[in-house]
Amino acid sequence: MTVSTELSHEEYVGNGVTTDFDFRFRIFEGKHLIVVVADSDGNETTLKNGTDYTIVGAGSYHGGKVVLNKPLAQGWKILLERDLPVVQETDLRNQGKFFAEVHEDAFDYLTMLIQKALGTFSLSLRKPTYLSNYYDAKGNRIANLAPPKLGTDSANKDYVDNSIKDIDSKTLRVKDKPINALPNTEQRANKILAFDNNGQPITVLPESGSASDVLIELKKDDGYKLVGGMHNLINPYNLSIENINKTPLDSAIELQNKPKNILRFATNNLWTHYSTETWFNGDLTSPRKAMLLKKLWLMVSADVWGFQEVFTNPVKDISMFLIPPYNNAFFTETISPIENLGFSYGVGCMTRINCIHSGGVYLSPPSDLDSEVRGFNALLLDNDILFINTHLSTDPSRSKQMIIELADLVTSFSKNKVVIVGDFNTRNIDDFKPLENIGFEIVNKDTWLDIDKILIRNLNIVNTGMIDIIGSSAWNHLSDHNLYFVDVEV
Incomplete structure (x- = not known):
């Protein structure tokens, strides 16, 4: 027979009751099927044939089924995937007899290897088309990222969390409610920070003669004029x-x-x-x-x-x-x-x-x-x-x-x-x-x-x-x- 389906794997979600899971593709032997389960946190485990499950239908052109020793837990996922060794073991001799089934199995095996390669490629991070200028993760996480070095590098969660923590540790913050941004430059120039009845920041003029008022005036470009003896430095040429x-x-x-x-x-x-x-x-x-x-x-x-x-x-x-x-x-x-x-x-x-x-x-x-x-x-x-x-x-x-x-x-x-x-x-x-x-x-x-x-x-x-x-x-x-x-x- 021919390889009439592109399927090379099956995926199911457990309901806490079902133990039998069908696969609709041919495998030559039981060892050519791998079975992987993932818990609700995404932790994956590869099951062992004969210990965790049995296979029915190995060698059948129409597929078969995996029978677990116990039901798959609610919400867990299971993967049934054909996994062939990348070899070619059919030996055809000169002037030997022609066995159609032997030739067909060899061609089927090669087709299945191609399906395996394409299936692996489909798991990679790819651009949707040749024209696309981005890679589509299709809603999946990208795990095990190293800390970024360049400004254009992707950043992992630890790096972002630590960066935010570092900024927060050096920032004046409040715990009870969102707070407005400070007023713009013109509104806060030469004023001091205060808070209104709602706890939001405002700027106010310092009391005349107060320490704040004196410091603000001294810090101005011509503040030296307020210091005794410095008046002699006032520009006589109006520069x-x-x-x-x-x-x-x-x-x-x-x-x-x-x-x-x-x-x-x-x-x-x-x-x-x-x-x-x-x-x-x-x-x-x-x-x-x-x-x-x-x-x-x-x-x-x-x-x-x-x-x-x-x-x-x-x-x-x-x-x-x-x-x-x-x-x-x-x-x-x-x-x-x-x-x-x-x-x-x-x-x-x-x-x-x-x-x-x-x-x-x-x-x-x-x-x-x-x-x-x-x-x-x-x-x-x-x-x-x-x-x-x-x-x-x-x-x-x-x-x-x-x-x-x-x-x-x-x-x-x-x-x-x-x-x-x-x-x-x-x-x-x-x-x-x-x-x-x-x-x-x-x-x-x-x-x-x-x-x-x-x-x-x-x-x-x-x-x-x-x-x-x-x-x-x-x-x-x-x-x-x-x-x-x-x-x-x-």
């Missing part, structure tokens, strides 16, 4: 910083709490002659400008600063600009055309992380096309990072030679992880070949067309950015260079 929603205190706290595995390196000018003449009437010691610079630094949230041009007066370092959490400053003095005015001029670094000043100051003498001494300074930072700040010459040949010297300097330190920032006074990318040849990557090589550059070696870049200071933004009175930064993973 303003626009589009900054965070106060310096907010920025300082945010900087202090940054993840420790990401460091931000930034480069900019500090106290430049051009900007002070233009915006501060030549007042190089303007307290207001110092305050605006500190606010900028906190807002940018850089961990390490390299200032390629520093004008300081009257001290020969940049500690006068330190503001917590920035606690380390280093200054390398060079010769400036304005030295006779009593100002120190050079390159400087500032950082909030632990560092060891290398003690190495690398200076380049003047030339016919550039009367100034140019230099590098270097810091050895935590995580074994070498940081070098530069101000190269405006003399093209001297600038190229300084880049070669800079590559030699990096090699002399024998450090794998290196960050170089500064004013290279060249827009010719080919000039940077000596550094690229020893593994440096020029950050935003194709988009920063300025003479300021940041170069990275053996550190993973996760973000880059520029703040427009010399254009039309509110920062244009603080420097004659734009501000550039890069975030790296350490």
